Structure formats: structure tokens, C-alpha cells
Amino acid sequence: MSCTIDRTAGGREYKVKDIAEADFGRLELDLAEAEMPGLMACRTEFGPAQPFKGAKITGSLHMTIQTAVLIETLVALGAEVRWCSCNIFSTQDHAAAAIARDTAAVFAWKGETLEEYWWCTEQSLIWPDSDGPDLIVDDGGDATLLIHEGVAAEAAFAANGKLPDPESTTNPEFKIVLRIIKESIERDATRFTRMAKKIQGVSEETTTGVKRLYEMQASKSLLFPAINVNDSVTKSKFDNVYGCRHSLPDGIMRATDVMIAGKVAFIAGYGDVGKGCAAAMKAAGARVIVSEIDPICALQACMEGYQVLPLSDCVEYADIFVTTTGNKDILLAADMAKMKNNAIVGNIGHFDNEIDMAGLYAIPNIKRQNIKPQCDRFIFPDGHGVIVLAEGRLLNLGCATGHPSFVMSCSFTNQVIAQLELWNERTSGRYENKVYILPKHLDEKVASLHLPKLGAKLTKLTPEQAEYIHVSVDGPYKPAHYRY
């Protein structure tokens, strides 16, 4: 598959839905900047020194308005950028248009096919005048995966001349990945290998992507240093908790207009995302039931007054089902068959296998009634239907506009600082091919950049107090294991 690439007057490549939406995108970008104080402070603090001068950055991260502010921050610090989305539904087309027109090479639109998705990912890694990027901003790890799979396939090909075989897998998405790599090797048998060598590191945003990185670290297959931005406190405890607390009801309301008050909401998983989701549903007047495998999280749920039950105990009477686990097969087709008519089913945790969409499509004689974009009613042969949001993909991105700017400013300021760290230390040998977490003083810095916007004023330790609790007056204030 191959899409046509467009070019700006200045010759920069892009592929977006409609470049004419750029003005609207710019308008929203202007508004978002006021809500992203961390990124704007980075521009002020680091911009003049142009620390990314000469750096090529590839990003694979939901191409939204907020990401656009991130991209323009990276560019403001001197970087050259190519970007794709990390989800076929999450692109905001006006954001993509504004960036494509004004700032960086973008390959993203809302409603990509899987084929198109991986084509975009590949494009974001292809640098016309170079072997590839110096740095990767990743979300979910697809860019990193493609490179690692590419390198492995090139090594196999060098060893035994065997090309990857798309037919060797039944996973339809992985089939596409293999085909892309196969075609790449047919064109250039060391492209990914050269690319990996050039890369100074990746900073990764999500639990899912980070898990993959730790597995690669464990198997010693990680090809470049990685910074785990997901586990910065200012990411995991803000984006995951407060971002979802905001965007879960937003997504449900935009998709269904349904009253949440009085309903029974089943939240699968009570990690950071689940905590935010349960809080939002409770705040909206729902009765919340949580499911958990982890007794500690389950006990936390109890302490907040949530009922803790397995799905099977309440599948027949809950009204809204939300998956937040980062695991697969949480809501099976057989579960959905038991739900009441017009039960709402959505995923805000992870891939679309968290809800068994494949199983749902496979039910004989099931009918899919499209209500509006990202909102389908699946009608079972017995006549009852369930309303599935965003085809089982992240509903807050599919049905609403993702997390709000302010919380993304926290996450993305971590990204900027992680990218700076990887780039500044590229020759120091400080970072091996392992996974690192940002040091706490940088984490605290991210937070402090966001306080003035909210009118919050910090208290200062006296030197005597600092000594008394054995910290520096300027922090960091907490031990590494502190849980917040």
C-alpha cells in the first residue's frame, strides 16, 4: 500500500485529511498554549540556546492539538520533526493540518485503516536526507516496535536470506508490520539496522509501551536507551488519573448523551486510570462497581466506597462498562451477550483487545448499527444491543478530544525534558540500552512549572526545617519509593 504524499510550498512532506483546516487548528493551538504552561515555560527557558539544533525527532503519538503544542515546542528548541499518530482514530485533523502547514512533517488523519496507520508510522521514520531520526517520542511503542522488528528481520535475512512472511501470523495487524518490513528489506536490506544505530534514545509515554521496553531490557534486545516517561509522577498520577477523570465522562457524553447519574458503572481495573474513571463516574452520580485482580487496589476501592465484584456478578445489570486494565479479554463477546439492552461499552485502558471486538464481530448474525462516528450499536440475534464506543479503542480519544491540554502539558513537559536528557547525554555514555526513569528533581520541576497557572503558591522550607527532615531546601523532597 502506498498513499500519495503531499508537500508544502517549502517542500515539507505531509499527509493529512485537509490542509485547509490549518487555520482552525492554529486557533485551537493558540488556546491550548495558554493551558500548557509547562511546555511554554520550556520554550522560554530552553528556546534561546537551541539545544535540539541538529536533532531529528520522530514522534508516534496521538496527533492532537496538545501534541501540536509539544511538536512546536520541540521545534522551538531547535529540532526537526516528523510525526504520526499512534492510534487510527485519535488524530484531530485540524491539528494535523496546522502542524503540516506550519511546523513539521505529519502523516496522520482520523480514521486511518490499519494499513494506512503503519504506512504513516513508516513515513515518520523515513528522513529524506538521513538514515533516520536521532530521537523517538513514542506512545504505545509502535515506532520502537517497527524498528526492533525491522532490525531482527534484517539480521535474519542477512543470516539466512529469509524474508519475513506475513502469512506466518494470524494477527491481522502484525501481518501488516511483517509486510512493511518485507518490502523494506526488498528495497534496502539494512535500513532498520542503520536507523537503530543512529537513534540516541526513545522516550515512552504509556504503561503498555513501557512494559514492552522493560521486556526488551530483560531480554537484552533493547537497541537504544529508553526513558520511561510514563512513570514520572507528573505523568502517571496526572495524565492517568486526572486526565481520565476528565475525558471518560467527556467521551461517554459526546458519544451517547446519556445521563450518567443513577446508572451503574462497572470499571474494570483500579489502577491510576481506573481510579480516575471511578472517581468521574461517582462524581457524575453513578453507582460504581470496580473489578480488580490486585488485592491492594481492591482494598483501595473499598475504602472509597466502591463495590468490588467480578464482572460475572454484575454483567447483567450494570449500565456502563469501562475497561482500564491494560490487559486483554476483559469484556468478552459472551459477556456482552449477557448485558442489558443499550448497555454502553468502552475502553480507556489499552488496545482494542481489552474489549473482545474480534469476538463480537464473529458472533453469527450480529448486526452493527452505526449511530455516529465512533459510536456503534451491536445488535445481537436476540434483539438486544450494546453500544460500543470507538470500536473498542481508546474512547476518550475516539469519542472526545483526549485528555485536556493542562494535563497533557504535564506529560509532554516530561517528554521534552526526557528528550533533552537523551540528546544532551548522547555522547556522555550516561545512558545504556536500558530503561530509565527521570530523576525526581526533574519530575518536581515539571510540577512546579504548572502551579502558577492555577494560582497555587508553594511554601518554602527554612534551612532548619530542611535539615530536620534531611532534604535540600530546593528539593527533591521525597525518597524514590514515595508513592504520592
Next chain:
Amino acid sequence: MSCTIDRTAGGREYKVKDIAEADFGRLELDLAEAEMPGLMACRTEFGPAQPFKGAKITGSLHMTIQTAVLIETLVALGAEVRWCSCNIFSTQDHAAAAIARDTAAVFAWKGETLEEYWWCTEQSLIWPDSDGPDLIVDDGGDATLLIHEGVAAEAAFAANGKLPDPESTTNPEFKIVLRIIKESIERDATRFTRMAKKIQGVSEETTTGVKRLYEMQASKSLLFPAINVNDSVTKSKFDNVYGCRHSLPDGIMRATDVMIAGKVAFIAGYGDVGKGCAAAMKAAGARVIVSEIDPICALQACMEGYQVLPLSDCVEYADIFVTTTGNKDILLAADMAKMKNNAIVGNIGHFDNEIDMAGLYAIPNIKRQNIKPQCDRFIFPDGHGVIVLAEGRLLNLGCATGHPSFVMSCSFTNQVIAQLELWNERTSGRYENKVYILPKHLDEKVASLHLPKLGAKLTKLTPEQAEYIHVSVDGPYKPAHYRY
């Protein structure tokens, strides 16, 4: 002014944005029915007897999906219906299309001019084969107002031959009303008088409309009986409180995508609407400041942990300003001039004079930057801007889809029952030209029709317990003055 009227194949008149949206409207109507158990129960209980057989009902009420379910309920009970919206921005065009195509005469679209708005109102009152409607469903009282003004003008004309003079008022909207009546008298000098005579009554939905009715009752100018549906408990304590608790954040999020957590939200007024709004903002993580004129409501706000301050004390640092008072001049242009950059300003209480939009437009050199429909940034000469939602009109209707179906089912079930009462008693003399509230047992009935959907199970009094508290086993359970 005169728009072209379209006709269905069967000859029914309508004027909507795009009749082709009818299928989408029907889909959403189907979904809404499942969320409106009170209306559906009315169809089941009353439909077979066709109590509205022969009744012509004119409605002036936001032409949304939920209203469509109301309209189809009235028709299911035997009525013939004509409808307009009561707000220039509140029509959902797919809902209007579905009703126009399938059910009733509709004159409504999103984004009417004021001229168009009053033309639609007039059309909804014109019955081709009759002097006018038998019953009116009103929201805000504009249909009732037009009739009463028309009757008064016809009486003046009969007395002294003087036509209403649009130039006699500076209010641009009332100018239009006077022109319509003038042209009506020029065509037919007793049309409104005959119409008023035919009308058996009106049921009114809002605080604002009810206030007008009580004023007419006080001045003995009310021309037909009125049922105050607004003050049914199942309306005022549900629609106003829980409806706004749902739709305020919905409107803000759809319009601005802004993070509410951490912000300072100023809620002007702590009546039912204000209570719902303050609860929603608090639930979303905002710090809430309430303003009140009434010490009792102010003390209630204190008990919930809200700060109570006049606007002038916090105009410079609040982030979100919401008016809920039902009064005028709550946020003046001079106030908005003092707000911080990108402060969000919206009204969920009443007309667009609650925020001083006229004053805002009148500021020399102010610029209006349209961000998206129903979301404008007004840029002051000093460079700072405020984001005004829905042009100062009801933001939940303008920026989101209004209240959710479930809560509207409570309000609209009251409407159906009020209309039935007016119609059934039309010859009994039970209702004079006064304003009435629905009897409590009907109010309780509305509530009970909504409980099974939520899985709620009532407790039954024993006869001994009923006697002990001096109520009937089947209710009503509370004295008239009970406050809930």
C-alpha cells in the same frame, strides 16, 4: 420576513435544516426512548384510549431529540402537533428532520436569526384548518407572549384603529414581535383573539416562563389556564439540578476542551440550577466560588464548602464564570474587561442578557474571534480575551446537546400529564385563567415511572405505619410545602 415552507409527501408543513438528516435523527430517537421511561410508560398506559383525539397542540420548546420523544408521545396519545424551538441555537437538526418527516409539523433549525425565530413561532401557532391550537406546551413563554401581545394589540386596534409600532421600542427582539403582530392585524384583525379563545391552556416548563405567567395572573391578564410544570418536584429538583450538573461540564468540555480540575469556577446564583452547576464543577476538581443575593441559599452554599463572594471580589482570578440566576446584568462588559486572559464565560440560567452581550459587542475596538460554532473569543483592545460560550445563550443547549434524555423524561412526563389534565378538564371548569401546580400524587407518579430503569425498589408502608404518619399507603407522602 418570510421563509419558504416545505411539505412532506403527505402534505405536512415543515421548515428544517436538512430533511435528509431524518434517518440519523430516528436512530438517536430510538436510543433516547430507552432513556425516557416516563414517556414510554405514558404511551403504554394512555395510548390505547387516545385521550388527545381531536386536540391540536402547539409546542415552543427546544427541538431536540428528547423533545422529539415528547412530540411522538403526544401524537401516540392522539394529538396533532406543530412545533418550534424556543431558542435560536437549541435545535438539533436531525431531531427536527425526523419529526418533520415522520410525525409533526416542525419549524426549527440550529442558528436561526431572531427574525426567523419569531417566524417559526408564528408558524407553529398557525393551524391551516383552524383558528389555532387547543393546547400549548411552552418553554420560556414566547408562544404565550406572542398570543397575549397579539390579543392586546388587536384590542387596541379595535378600540382606536392604531397598529402596533415596531419603532416604539428599542429592544430589537420586541421590535420583531410588534412587526409580526402588526402584519397579522393588517391581514386579519382578530386572529390572535380567536386563537386565545380556542386555547384550553398552556403548560410551562421554565422559571422564567412561569414568572411571566404569575405576573399575568396577578394583573388578571392571563387568557387561559396555565399549569406550572417548572415547579413540579420532578422537574425543578431534577431537570434544574441534575440536568445542569450533567450538561454544564458537557457544554464547557465540548466547547473548550479545557481541564476543569484545578481551576476556579465562579457560579453566579445558588438556586436549583446553581446547585447543580456548583456540584458539577466541584466534582470535576474545580474550586468553586458562589455568589448569591439570598442569605438562605448563600448559607446552603457555605455548608457545602463553597466560598461565597460577590463577583467583584474574584473577577480577576476566576477561570470559569457561569451565570445561573435568571436575572439580567450578572456579568457586565466591564466585568469581562477585568477577567484574566481566556477566562471562560457562559450562561446556563436564562436569556442572553444574564451576560451583558450587548455591552460586550458595544466595546469600541473589541474583536470577535470565532473558534468554533458557539464558541467565540472576544479580544479586548488591551489584548486579553474572554471565551464566550453560545453567544451568552444557554451554553448546555448551544455547546452540547442540552440535558440528557433521562432527566428530560422527568420534565416531559410532567408536560404530558399536565396537557392531559388541561384537556380532560377542558369542560369541567376545574381550571380558571390562573396558574396551577400539578397535584402531588401526579408528581410522585412521574418519579415512580422512572425508578425501575435505575433498578431502584421502593419500600411499602404497612397500613399501621401509614396510619401512624397519617398518609395513605399509596401516597401522596408529603405535605404541599415539603422541600425535598
Next chain:
Amino acid sequence: MSCTIDRTAGGREYKVKDIAEADFGRLELDLAEAEMPGLMACRTEFGPAQPFKGAKITGSLHMTIQTAVLIETLVALGAEVRWCSCNIFSTQDHAAAAIARDTAAVFAWKGETLEEYWWCTEQSLIWPDSDGPDLIVDDGGDATLLIHEGVAAEAAFAANGKLPDPESTTNPEFKIVLRIIKESIERDATRFTRMAKKIQGVSEETTTGVKRLYEMQASKSLLFPAINVNDSVTKSKFDNVYGCRHSLPDGIMRATDVMIAGKVAFIAGYGDVGKGCAAAMKAAGARVIVSEIDPICALQACMEGYQVLPLSDCVEYADIFVTTTGNKDILLAADMAKMKNNAIVGNIGHFDNEIDMAGLYAIPNIKRQNIKPQCDRFIFPDGHGVIVLAEGRLLNLGCATGHPSFVMSCSFTNQVIAQLELWNERTSGRYENKVYILPKHLDEKVASLHLPKLGAKLTKLTPEQAEYIHVSVDGPYKPAHYRY
């Protein structure tokens, strides 16, 4: 039965637990004054004119610290006062001591027998130098009941010479009332008749007492005017809701030290008291189940996310049971037999028949294990026990110190203003032998007296705004039927 009456040096009568606790009582009285701004403002505003000069006031109302501030306010306005408690467990002995020593005649102690209780009530009505009080402050209506029963019995005696027969009733408490009246008639056959004639009116505090008054009004047996203070907004929506929200967890925690978070709390009734109780249990981290007979209140509970179930559906798994209904037989002995071990059972609504204490005592071989004052474990023959608070009487008074001063200041300021109204209008004929509610401007005044303490600042209407909504700039701001 007859207790010994003590006398102060100055000759004022009293009967309290220990007059030596007066200093401690005075200390707490001083603190409470700072939390009762409404009463203190009454002293400032009305004190100089001594409006109660010459008035004898009898009060039957929980003899707590807060009541002591009320009593001293009445005295500061010129009244002479005699007082008893309206609950055998609710007296705070140090408060009683301080008042007895310093201010007024008091007959009250914590832990009265029923005999002692009615003796105290009688003493509070006996004025050495007079036929009885001029005014009554009542809570629950026992003082009013005694007088009405006395008058009726004296009338019967005058008619046919028959004395009341304590054996004519099986109700043990009413037996005592009849005995007291019998003995009174034997001493003085017209005492209650003369007393009733002298009384200018009663102001009543509670739902229960008010219900009795309306019944007497309906049967035309009410002997003097009554002001229903319970239905002042500043009483019912503050004392009942916020008072109980405070004092329910206070009572449970003091009595049992049990963790509320994670527990299932069953709240019988979702009126004002139930709303406060449910909010408190939810806030403390419990999962709340509400029972209701009234579908409107039930639907309100749903909107707040509470599950609505009859007792029978959850009697076996709830941990905490609280009755708030004002009805009888809510928790039967048979229900308690089904509860889980160490379930906590308490009443905050009404008399001790709301929980079937009589039935509990009557279970063969049940054992009562006293844990501490006001906290008993009843052990069923099968070995499981339930923990009953305050012997089924009001747990917030029995196990804690009742409502906090601030909320009682609202209620009691209503009492003061009602007493002033009755006294000032005693000769005007304004009040007939009916039940009245305080006019709204006085209700608003009570609220406004409490705002400065909380730092709340009201907004003022402009004259144009006031005209626009048809109210006076200075209020009252709401129609009579407004629900708050």
C-alpha cells in the same frame, strides 16, 4: 414519683446531676457562644429593649450546651425560664448545671427514667407564683401533649367525675402521663385548664411535634397558637440535613470507634435527615443503600448514586443501619435477628419505636451486653449480636453531643424569633389557635445572621435587577413554595 428539688442560694429551683459541673458547663457555654452567631446577634439587637420582660417561658428541649445559649438568650431578652429535656438521654449534665446555677430553673439529667422524665416535664410547667408559663418552647411536643391531655382529662372530670385511668393503656409511657394527670386533678382539678388559658403560644422544633400540632389543628383541639419552627428553611434544611451529616458519624464513632470506610450503610428514609446521613456515610467512604416509600425522594437518592432497596434485600449484608424516617417499626426485631454479627443499629429520626426495641427485649433468651453508656450489644440465642446505639433513641444525642452549635444557632434563632412573634402579637389577635410558619423575611434574616461568621459576602441586587425579577432589593427573594 417525686424527686427532691434543689435550690440555688437565690432560691431558684433545679434538679440536675451535679451542680458542681457548672464551671465546666460555663466554659463550654463560652465556646459555644462563638459558634452561635444568630443567638448572639439577637442579644445585641433585642437585648436592650427587654422584649420578654414579664414573660414566663417553659422549654422542653434537649438540655445541651447549645440549648443553654438559647436559654440565656431568652433571659437576656427579659424572660423568666423553666426548662426540662425532651429526651431521657440527651441532657449534657454540665450544661444543665451551669444554667441551674446561673440562669434558670432546670430539671434534667442524662439517663432519666421515664418516670423521672415526666416528672421533669411537669416541674418545668409549674411556676410557683403563677398558673403556668406564657410561652412554650417545645421539641417533640411532650410539654404541649401533657397540657392538652391534662385539659381534656379535667374537662372529662368536670363532666362526669371520672379520673384518668393509667391502666386504660398498655403504652408504658402513656401510663405515666395519665398517672401524673390523675394525681394533678386529685390535687387541683383545673390546673391544666388555667395553664392552657394563660399560654400565648408554643413554638415547635421537630417534624414529629409539628405533625401532632397539625393533627390538633385539624381536629380543632389546639388550645393556643403554634409556630412551626421545624419548617423554617433555616431549620429543616440546616439542622436536619447538615446537623445530621455532622452528628451521625460523630455518634457512631464515639460509640463504636468503627471504621466507616468500606462498610455498607443502610439509611432508612431519604428526607432531610436521611439526605444528611447518606451524605455523611458516603463522605466517610461507606457504600450507601437507601430505603424509601416516596418515589420522589427515591429518585433523588438514585441521582446521588445511592442504591435504593427495601430493607429485606440487604438486611443480611449491610454493616450499619440508621433509621431517619420519623415512622415506627422500621427495623423490627425479626430484621435484627437476620443481621450479621456486630451490625450497628441506630436511630436518628424519631422515637425509639423507629427501631423495634420492645420486640428486641422480648426475644426469649436475648442477652444485653453493655459496652459503654449508650452502646449495647444484644446477643441473640444463635450467638450473633447486634450493636444498638442509645437504646434506639436519637443516637447523635445519646452517643455524641447532638448537633453542633452552629447549626443549632440557626434552629434556635428561629425559636427566639418565633417566641418574640408570639409574645409581641399576644394581644393583636394576629395568631389564632392554628399552626403558623415564620414569614420568609424572618427566615432569611436568620440565615443572614450566620453568614459573617463564615466569611460569606452577599451580592446586592441593583434596583433594576430587583424590578426585573419582581422582588424587593432587600428580599424576601423567593416565593413561598420555593424548595431550596
Next chain:
Amino acid sequence: MSCTIDRTAGGREYKVKDIAEADFGRLELDLAEAEMPGLMACRTEFGPAQPFKGAKITGSLHMTIQTAVLIETLVALGAEVRWCSCNIFSTQDHAAAAIARDTAAVFAWKGETLEEYWWCTEQSLIWPDSDGPDLIVDDGGDATLLIHEGVAAEAAFAANGKLPDPESTTNPEFKIVLRIIKESIERDATRFTRMAKKIQGVSEETTTGVKRLYEMQASKSLLFPAINVNDSVTKSKFDNVYGCRHSLPDGIMRATDVMIAGKVAFIAGYGDVGKGCAAAMKAAGARVIVSEIDPICALQACMEGYQVLPLSDCVEYADIFVTTTGNKDILLAADMAKMKNNAIVGNIGHFDNEIDMAGLYAIPNIKRQNIKPQCDRFIFPDGHGVIVLAEGRLLNLGCATGHPSFVMSCSFTNQVIAQLELWNERTSGRYENKVYILPKHLDEKVASLHLPKLGAKLTKLTPEQAEYIHVSVDGPYKPAHYRY
């Protein structure tokens, strides 16, 4: 100083307020057992094997009812126990009596002087037939401190014959410690040295105590292994957060009866304790202001809608001040001088230097008015007073009964498991003289022992799901750095 030691009939030593309170203590112990499912499960699971057979355990931990259940659990597992409280006000005398009579040697009463406090600590370490305990259960680290200071002083004495000099410090408490050690050396110059050698380890409960341990680890002065129980998730995220959420309002209400709703509550510190406290005050209807030094915690506070300000910005208008920082000098005497009359001041974080009690006492002409035990009003020369709870010590222990049983069951089950670990591994060399955290599977086990009591049912991973997220089906489920 030397108190008389009492002895049970069986010869076990104790010193308590009143042994006659043992029956009441036993009653409450029985009730508490039902609320401490983790400890009871330990008895069931480990009791039969008597793993602590031969182990002598000294505990220095608030001698409450809940601690009594811990002590009886240790004894049920075979240990011999001696106990003291770790706070002069925290002992519940009936709990101490029951344990003294039935189970173990106790030296503790409510209201010890500092001299008595350290005498009790010393007694708990003296084992008549042994050099000292095998294990220590510590809270705050005073037992550990005494031993370490003792060992150091004995070493100094051995080196240069110099005895510790109480006059060498101005800290009155440390003076006492030095005197005790001095007298000990005068009696037996190697007692502490022998004792330290015998000790297999300590498990420590609090942030403060743990901080001391890490400092000793850093300076390599730690004399035996230590398990940091404070940082078990099931301790820090439950005891600190939910325990304080329960016991802060409990303490304030018992001490002052003040209405929290409507007040401004200032919470110094937004760590785990601060989070619980702020949540409790918000839940009770207060307006909460938080102060923080750490920008991350400050941003968390913002996200929950709390205002974040330094003390100086609100010292004049807040009503309730609570310190939760674990640092010193948070509320200085000069701050209290600026507070409004009857402002309430309490500490729930740490020692009584968190509030500057010494500075308060030192104000010339300040008057202390004792209202009731643990509640004093300090009257400044200008006439205004502040109400200080528990003399600046932990108010939840001083004014109420500390954390409720359920949450203490979590903490104490960690203690039991930590003690088992130290004892079972005493010869394996697994634990060096360092500070350890309990492994996650034990932490999860603690949680799981508490779920059935709350009716919570866990979901089980399928093997496929477990593999997908790379955990074992039976846990542990989270990486070490997970923050919950």
C-alpha cells in the same frame, strides 16, 4: 524517677492506670477482633505452628484496644511480650488493663509525664530472665533510639569512662533519656550492648521512625536489621490516608463539638496523612486550603480542588489548622498570635514540635484555660484565644481513640508478618543491619486478608491474561515502583 511496678496473681509485671478497667477493655477487645480480620487470620493461619515460640518481643506502640489485639496475636503465635506506649497521651487505660491482666507485661497509661514515659519505655526493654528482647515492634523509634543511645554511651564509657551528661542538652526530653542511660551505666555498664546483640530486628511503623532508621543505615550505626513497615502499601496508603480521614474529624468533634461545615480548614502538608485529612475536611463541608513545599503534592492538591497557599496568606481567616508534615515549626507561636479567636489548632503528623508549643508557652502573660482533657484554650494578652488539641501531640490519639480497628488491622498485620520474617530468618543471614521493605507478595497478602470482611470479591486472571501482562496468576501484580 521510679514508679512502683504491680504484679498479676501469676507474677507478671505491669503498671497501668486501673487494672479494674480490664473487663471493659476485654469487651472492646472482643468487638475490635471482629474489625481486625487480618490479625485474626494470622492467628488462624500461624497459631497452630507457634512460630514465635521462645521469642521475646518488646513493643513501643500506642497502647490502644487495637494494639491489644496485635499483642494477643503475637502471644497467640507463641511470643512473650512486654509493652509500652509511644506517646504520653495515647494509651487507652482499659486496653492496657485487659492486656496487663490477661496477656502481657504492660507499662502505659494515659497522661504520663515525660519522665514516666521513658521509665515505661525502659521497663518494656527489661526482661527479668534475659538480656533483653529478641524482637522490637516500634512506632516512632523511641525504643530503638534508647538502645542505640545506650550502646553509644556504653561504648564511650568503655573508651573514656565518661558518663552521659543530661545537662549537655537543652532538649528536656533528651535530658531524660541521657539520665536514664547514665543511671543504667552506673548500674550495669554493658546492659544496652548485650541487649542490642540479642535483638534480631525491629519493625517500625511510622514515617518519623523510618527516617531515623534510614539515617542510621546511612551512617552505618544501625545495630540490627529493620523492616520498614511504614512503607508497605497496606500501611502507608491505608493507615496514613484512610486512618486519618477517619480520625481527624473524630478527634476534632470529640474535643470541640464544632461544626466543620462552612469553616476554612488549613491543612499543612499534602502527603498521605494530609491527603486523608484534606479529604475528611472537604467531605465534612469545609473549604480546604493546603500548604506544601513539594510541587508535585501541591499540584495533586490543585487537581482535587484545594487552594494551595502558604500559611501566611490565610493565617488570619482560617478556622481550623491541622499539621500533617512530619516536620517542625509549622505553626509558630507568632502565627497563632495572628489567628482569629477560637481558631482550632491540632497536629496529626508527628511530634509536638510540629506546632510550636514551646513558643506558645513562652509568650509572656499567655493564659491556658483547660476546657476538657486534651483540649486547651490559650488566651493571648490581647484577649483572643486559640484552642489547642492534645497539647500539640497527635490529636487523633489524644482527643479520640486513634485510627479505627480495621485500618490498624492492615498496619498491624504488616507488623506481625514483619516480625515473623525477622524471627524466621534470624539465622539465615538474609537480613543485614539495614532497612528493608516487606516483599510485595506479603503486602498483597495483607490486603487480601481484609477483603472478605468488606464483601469484596477479587477477579482472577486467566493464565493467558497473566502471561500477556507478564505476571503470575497469583501475583505479585505490580512492579516495585508502582505508586497505587
